[in-house]
Amino acid sequence: MTANPTRVVAQGTFDLLHPGHLHYLREAREYGEEVHVIVARRANVTHKDPPILSDEQRLEMVAALNPVDEAHLGHLEDFFVPIERIDPDVILLGHDQYHEEEAVADALAERGLDCDVRRASGRESREDELLSTGRIVERICEDRCQ
Template identity: 55%
Template sequence: MIRVVATGTFDILHPGHLYYLEESRNLGDELSVIVARDANVKHKPRPFLPEDQRLRMIRALKPVDHALLGDLHDMFRPIAEIRPDIITLGFNQHFDEEHLRQKLRERGLDADVVRIPGYPGSLASSSKIIERILNTRGPPDPTGSHGEE
């Protein structure tokens, strides 16, 4: 059995996320997804959705066999427990593949690292979706009104 691990924040779930997970699942027999902990997301703005909700959404997706939250202190701990054959990275994830391979080898993990190409759609990232919402609907009204009277 070929085990695949995909990782990500998965904030504001969109077609690009689904594409990444489908392509990851196509590489093996079992897909485990590690969802980033809120406290560990430091390379971009904090997620809108709390980690437990993001995890629940990922668990509900058809390509996903298992989903879990990442470790608060050691990102490699869940990978060591799963012992995947392949780790996939999204097109815009900030990992350097060779550095990741080296860190895996240091821990005795022999997983291939595969970068999944980007989804061809125009709204393939949470930041693009947020930008489009703000451009078409404007910033939120501080009074909480939605323009209704």
């Protein structure tokens, strides 16, 4: 009998994809054989500027990335609904996401979900490389908006 594949969940906004996103998803692949990505809905992004791109466009772009097996839109009311459906072994938080590992682990335990919560490493920026959607938007405005 073969073991079930290790299922990993990564989640985020994924607006204006950049090398930092790819680094995060490649690292998720290192934790397991099956990578599911939950793309936050625009309506739920309240901790920073809302995404520029639509939910569907961000979902389509993430789904097309090599490390990703399946991409899902987040639930409008409850962050944990897609996580319950996916039933991951590991949730890998982005290195700069505002979620606290312990708070996520506690919420998972309250729902009866047995899952490790880990924090991804950051990717070091190379010369003239932008690893933030906010910085990409700033550069566009500096270079093109006059």
